[in-house]
Amino acid sequence: xxxxxxxxxxxxxxxxxxxxxxxxxxxxxxxxxxxxxxxxxxxxxxxxxxxxxxxxxxxxxxxxxxxxxxxxxxxxxxxxxxxxxxxxxxxxxxxxxxxxxxxxxxxxxxxxxxxxxxxxxxxxxxxxxxxxxxxxxxxxxxxxxxxxxxxxxxxxxxxxxxxxxxxxxxxxxxxxxxxxxxxxxxxxxxxxxxxxxxxxxxxxxxxxxxxxxx
Numbered sequence: 650x651x652x653x654x655x656x657x658x659x660x661x662x663x664x665x666x667x668x669x670x671x672x673x674x675x676x677x678x679x680x681x682x683x684x685x686x687x688x689x690x691x692x693x694x695x696x697x698x699x700x701x702x703x704x705x706x707x708x709x710x711x712x713x714x715x716x717x718x719x720x721x722x723x724x725x726x727x728x729x730x731x732x733x734x735x736x737x738x739x740x741x742x743x744x745x746x747x748x749x750x751x752x753x754x755x756x757x758x759x760x761x762x763x764x765x766x767x768x769x770x771x772x773x774x775x776x777x778x779x780x781x782x783x784x785x786x787x788x789x790x791x792x793x794x795x796x797x798x799x800x801x802x803x804x805x806x807x808x809x810x811x812x813x814x815x816x817x818x819x820x821x822x823x824x825x826x827x828x829x830x831x832x833x834x835x836x837x838x839x840x841x842x843x844x845x846x847x848x849x850x851x852x853x854x855x856x857x858x859x860x861x862x863x
Contacts, residue, residue: 662686662706664758685761685781692716705755705762705780708789712780714796715788719819737805737848739860741772742829746853749807750831755779756809765790768805775799783810784819791823801825812851814838821845829853834861 669682688706692713693699700720704712745768751757753764756779765786766777778789786808794801801824810816812834818841820828830851834842839861842849849861 663688663755683758685755685759687781690716692720694720702782702785704782704785707755707780708778708793711778711789711792711796712785713792715790715792716785718791718795718823719784719788737827737850738772739858742805742850743853743856743858745772745805745807746829746831746858749809750853752777753779753809763808763810765806765808767793767799767801768807770803772805775804783808783816786810787816787819791819794823803827805829811835812838812849814841817841817847817849821847829858833859 663686664683665686666681666683668679670677670679685705687703689701690704690709690712691699691701694717700716702716749764749766752766753762755762756764762779762781763783763786764777764779767775767790769775776790776793778786778793780786780789787806790806793799804825805827806820806825807829809831811832812828812830814835814837817828817834817838821841826846827848828842828850831853833852834849839849841847842862847862850858851861852859
């Protein structure tokens with residue numbers, strides 16, 4: 650899909666234009682701006698229950714699979730089957746950060762979504778997605794892995810959101826052992842990552858980032 654048609658698709662499904670007011674240089678004036686569109690999805694779980702929650706209407710099949718996994722409706726590999734993390738190349742990771750920070754078309758238009766991607770052992774993008782919810786982003790990535798039988802333990806998860814403990818636990822449960830974020834983790838997330846041999850990296854800014862586990 651070329652850039653023009655991609656933008657048209659984004660505007661139709663997940664982005665709309667509204668009139669807003671901007672205050673700048675001591676003047677309040679009207680202008681048109683883009684905002685994200687909130688959709689909803691209903692996911693049926695294996696026990697017959699249903700969960701309904703807001704989302705951005707991108708990769709909905711993956712979201713449904715990932716949400717079912719997160720609700721313990723789908724099984725994952727035993728922790729004993731997952732190998733320890735790999736030594737990461739910080740130089741290659743920095744290049745991925747630089748590309749990732751401008752990769753989200755919806756964010757570039759609206760600033761209203763989080764984004765995430767999974768990279769293979771060669772630091773190549775396997776899957777990229779966006780959503781208004783950072784949890785949905787992780788669920789979409791997990792769902793993609795379930796759908797395509799991806800073994801996550803040697804892959805790298807890259808996300809735009811902050812990293813609280815619940816997000817790191819969700820990624821860990823799916824087998825992910827390498828996590829990099831544009832934002833920062835909490836203390837509990839760092840302690841959990843250190844205890845579980847997770848590579849945890851964050852606070853990407855221009856040509857630097859922080860390494861929280863080593």
